[in-house]
Amino acid sequence: MSQQASVGEVVRVASPARTVRQRSANGAAYTMLVPWLVGFFGLTAIPMVASLYLSFTDYSLLAPPEWVGADNYAYMFNGDYRFWPSLTVTAFYVFVSVPLATVVALAVAVGLNRKMRGIGILRSVYYLPSLLGGSVAIAIMWRELFDKNGLVNLVLSWFGIDGPAWLALPQTAPWTLVFLHAWQFGAPMVIFLAALKQIPSDLYEAAELDGANRVQVFFTITLPLITPIVFFNVVMQMITSFQAFTPAFVISNGTGAPLDSTLFYTLYLYIEGFGNFRMGYAAALAWVLLAIIAGLTALAFATARFWVFNPDD
Amino acid sequence: MPAVLVLGALLMVYPLLWMFSSSLKPEDEIFRNLSLIPQALTFQNYPKGWTFFNVPFSLYFINSFVIAAIAIVGNLLSCTITAYVFARLRFRWRNLWFSLMLLGLMLPHHVTIIPQYIMFNNAHLVNTILPLVLPKFLAVDSFFVFLMVQFIRSIPRELDEAATMDGAGPFRVFVDIILPLCTPALVTVSIFTFVWTWNDFFSQLLYLTSGDKLTVPLALRMLNSSTGEATSTWGILFAMSCLSIIPLLAIFFFFQRRLVEGIATTGLKG
Amino acid sequence: MTRMNKRQFLKYGGTALGAGMLAGVLGPIGARAQGAGLTVAWWGEGDQNKRTADAMQAYAKASGITIDPQGTNFNGYWDRLATQVAGGNAPDVFQVFLATMAEYAARGTIEPIGNYLGSVIDTSDWAPAARDSVYFGGEQYFVPLGLSTQPAIIYDKTVLEGIGITELKPDWTLAEFREIGAEIAEALSADGEQKFGMDDMGGSQTVLEAFVRSKGVNMFTDEGQLGFSKDDLIEWYEFWDEARAAGVAVAPEARQQGGFEATGIIRGVAAFSTAASTKGLQGFQSLSQNQLEFNPWPRYAADSERIELVTPVEWMVISATSDQKDEAAALLNFIVNDPASITAMGISKGAPVGNALRKQILESGELSETETKIYNVVEEALPYSKPRVIYPPGSGPLVGPGTPLIALLNDQIAFKQIAIPAAVDRFFSEADRNL
Helix, strand or coil, rough: CHHHHHHHCCCCHHHHHHHHHHHHHHHHHHHHHHHHHHHHHHHHHHHHHHHHHCCEEEECCCCCCCCCCHHHHHHHHHHCCHHHHHHHHHHHHHHHHHHHHHHHHHHHHHHHCCCCCCCHHHHHHHHHHHHHHHHHHHHHHHHHHHHCCHHHHHHHHCCCCCCCCCCCCCCHHHHHHHHHHHHHHHHHHHHHHHHHHHHHHHHHHHHCCCCCCCCHHHHHHHHHHHHHHHHHHHHCCCHHCCCCCCHHHHHHCCCCCCCCCCCCCHHHHHHHHHHCCHHHHHHHHHHHHHHHHHHHHHHHHHHHHHHCCCCCC | CCHHHHHHHHHHHHHHHHHHHCCCHHHHHHCCCCCCCCCCCCCCCHHHHCCCCCCCHHHHHHHHHHHHHHHHHHHHHHHHHHHHHHHHHCCCCCCHHHHHHHHCCCCCHHHHHHHHHHHHHHCCCCCCHHHHHHHHHHHCCCCHHHHHHHHHHHCHHHHHHHHHHHHCHHHHHHHHHHHHHHHHHHHHHHHHHHHHHHHHHHHHHCCCHHHHCHHHHHHHHHHCCCCCCCCCCCCHHHHHHHHHHHHHHHHHHHHHHHHCCCCCCCCCCC | HHHHHHHHHHHHHHHHHHHHHHHHHHHHHEEHHHHHHHHEECCCCCCEEEEEHHHHHHHHHHHHHCCEEECCCCHHHHHHHHHHHHHHCCEEEECCCCCHHHHHHHHHCCCCCCCCCCCCCCCCCCCHHHHHHHHCCECCCCCECCCCEEEEEEEHHHHHCCCCCCCCCCCCCCHHHHHHHHHHHHHHHHHCCCCCCCCCCCCCHHHHHHHHHHHHCCCCCCCCCCCHHHHHHHHHHHHHHHHHHHHCCCCCCHHCCCCHHHHHHHHHCCCCCCCCCHHHHHHHHHHCCCEEEEECCCCCCCCCCCCCCCEEEEEEEEEEECCCHHHHHHHHHHHHHHHHHHHHHHHEEEEEEHHHHHHHHHHCCCCCHHHHHHHHHHHHHHHHCCCCCCCCCCHHHHHCCCCHHHHHHHHHHHHCCCCCHHHHHHHHHHHHHHC
16 A cells, blocks of 8 residues: 555655656556567567568569669669559559548448447448458459449439449549448448547537537537547558558459559559569568658658647647 | 438448349359349359368368457457557657557568568468467557557546556556446457458468368458369359358447447546 | 565566467467478369369378378469468479469479489370470479460350351461451441450460460570560551451450459450460350350461460479478379379369370260360360470569560550550560560
C-alpha cells in the first residue's frame, strides 16, 4: 500500500522525484513492450534492412546478390517504361478509392448502428463482399459485370447510356478497380461500427434533450468523437491501397492489362521480383514506394492536430 | 432508411448468389449462361469437390481453422498490450518506436518475405504452422496495434488516472480498466484476424508445402483453371468457395453481436 | 520504489518469458517436421495435381522411398520455388517450363543429368522431339514429362460448319487463314452484333514463334540472341493490325480479361483461339458444348514447307543442392517411362515421350475423345517437327508469361498509341538490354 501513496505524491512533486517516476514508467513500458520489440527486430526490422541492402544489388533469387550501387534506382527514373504508368495508376486508385470507400463505409456503419430485428444478418450481408476478398469467384464475376453485355451496362442503358466493355479499355479499366474497392468497404465499416459503439450514450441523451435533430447530432457529436477512427481508416487505407496487389492481380490475371492500365505498383514489383528474377530491382521499387507512403503519412499526421479529436487536449 | 439498407444489401449479396448459382451449373454452362438461374441443375460439384484431392476437403478446413484460431489468441494478447503502452504510457523514444512501427507497414511484403523465409528456414520451421502463428504473439500486425491505439486514446483518461490514484500499476490499469472498455475493438481485431488469416494465400503458400498441411486458400487455388491445360474445375471451385465462406460468415455473425452489445456507457468502473 | 520495480519486472518479465518459452517449446516440434524423404514439387490445375501426386504415391509404394509431394497452382509454384531456392531449401526434384528453365539452369541450380540419361533414366524409346529438348548450353538438364504441340490453334467446328466451312486443310497458308477468318467474321456479324473470325494472337509468344519458324528461323539463336529480324516482327504486327482493322481479329475494345475462359471461342465472339499447347483443348472443351478441333499454324506461303513443333510443355529436373540425386533420377525414370506412372498421370503432362508407351495408351481405349485428339495431333505433327532453341535467360520480360513486351506492344499498336516500326525498335532495344 505504500506504493499507492508514493505514486500519488510523486505526481505533484518536483524534478528529482519526477525523474524517478519517469525511470519507473520507462521500465514498466519497456517490459510490456518486450513481445513487440522482439517481433519488431526479429521479424520486421531485419528483413527490412536486408531488403534495403538488396535494393543496391542485382539479385535473381537463384544466385547470391551482386552489389551494383545505385543502378537500380537510376534505371527506375531513367529507362524503365513501366515504372511511371504503374505509379500513376496506383496514385489514381489511392486518391479516388480511399475517400470513396471511407465515406461509403461510414454511411453504412451509421445506418447499421441501430437496434432492429435482423440487424445482425444485415451487417453480415454488408460485410460479405469483403469476406470474399480476392477470390477467383470475385474476379470472374467482376469481369462479367463490367463486360460489354454485363449487368452494369444493362443498368446504364436504362438511362440511355451505351457503356463500353470496361475492362477492355485502358481509360475505364482502372475504374473497375476503384469500384471494387468501394464495394469491399467491410473492414472500415466494422471499425466505424466499433467506434460508434464506443461513444458514451449519455452524450446522445443530452443532445436529444437539447432538441438536436439527427443530422445535427451526427455532425456535432458523432463525427468529432470518431475522428481518431476516421483518421485511422484514411491513413491505413492509404498505406494498404498504395500496396494494393490482389485486386489488380485478380482483375487482369496478373498481367496489368490493358496497356498496363491496371498494373498496380506492387503488382509490377512482384512481376519484376518473382517473374523476371530481378528481386534487387523489386526491392528498390519497394523502398521508393515506402518513401512515398511515409511522406504522405507524415503529412497526414501533421494535419491531424487540426481535425482529429484528442481527449488529452 | 431501413428500406435503403435492404436494397443495398441486395447489391452486396449478389456475388454470393452468383457464386452459389455457378456452383450448381454444369461446367460447360458456367461461362455460357451468366444468369443467376441454372438451366441444368447439378449438385455434383459439392461431393466431387469434397473428395477431389487425396485428402478430404475437411482436412483443409481444420488446418485453416487451427491457424486462424491461434492467430486470434496471439493478436489479442500481443497487440492490445502493445497498443496500451503506446497509447497511455509516457516513455523515452515512444514516438520513434511508433514511427518505426508504422514504417514497417509501408514496405510491400514481397520484398521482405524472402529474408523472413530464410530466417524461418534456418530455424527449421518451414513446413510447420509456426512461421504463420508465432509472429502473431509478437505483435507484428501493426495494423491492429495502431487500431487499438486509436481506440484506447478515445477512452477518457480520468478513468485510468483514478485507478492510478488508487494504486493500480500500469498493468493493472490495462487489465481492469482499458481491456473491458474496448470490447468492440477486441471484437474487431478478432474478426479481422480470422478473416485475413483464413483468406491469406501467399505466406501459407510459402510455409506450408506438404499435401496434408494445406489450407483452404491453397486448395482453392489448385482448383483454379487459368491455362486450360487440363479439364477445368470451375464448378468445383465455386462449390468449395461457397463452403469456405460459411465459417467466415458464422464467425462474423457470432462476433458482431458483441459489437451491438458493446459497452454502451463509459464510467462503469469509474 | 525499487520493490515495486522488481515486482513489476517479474510480472511483465513473466509475460515475455512466456512468449519466449512458447517459441522454445514449439521450436523442436517444428524441427522434427523437416527432412521427410524426397521432396518433389510441381504445378498443376484441374486434375493435374491429383494425378501427379498419384504417380508419386505409386512410386513410393513400389520403391519404399518416402516422398513429400508439393503440388500447387502455376503462379504460386514459381513464387515458392524461387523463395525455396533463395533460402537454400530447393526441392530435390522440381518441374520447369520453357520460360524459366534456362534461368534456373544458367545459375547452377539444376544438376546436369548427362550421366543419368541413357543409364538410370532410359531414353532408348523416346521420340526425337523429347530427346532434343533436354539441352541447355550443350549440357543435359531436363527430363521431358510428355509431348504436345505448340501452339494450339483451336477452332469451333460447330460454328464453321454452321456457315458452310466443312474442312480445314492441315497444310493451309497464312493468307487462307486470314481469308477464312474474314468469311467467319462476316457470316457471324450478319445478325447485327459484331463478331470476329479469330482472337487477336498478335501478343501471343507461342504463335509468334510458330510464325517466325514458318519463315525458317527460330525465336532465339543458340547464342541466346533473337533469331528473327526487325522485318519479321514488323510483318507480324502488320498482319494483326490489318486483321483487326478489317474486323477479322477481335478488336481491342471487345476483349475480355482472363485466361482461356475469356477467349473468343468460349465467349462466342470468334471461331479461332489459341492455347499455349494442344493440351489446352481440355480446358476449352470442358467449357464449350460445341465441337472443338485443332488445325496447325498455317504455312507462311504457298511454296513454304510445313513446320511443326512437337515438344514437352513440362520438364522435371534434379536440384543441384539435392543430397539424394540418385534416388531422384530413379524417380524420374519411373515418372517418364513406367506404365504405372503413365496410367496415373493420364494426359496431364501430354502424350508419353516413349513411342511404345504412346502406342500402348492410344490403343488401350481408355482415352476420352478430347485426349485422343491430343494424342493424334502429336503423332500427326511428329514427322514435320523441328526442334526449337530453349528460351535464354532474360527472355521473360520479352516473351515470358504475364504481359511480356511482345503483348504490351501489340496492345499499344491496337490502341494506336505507337507506330509499328517504333514498336519493333523498342522491342529490339529491350532485347539488347535483357539478353
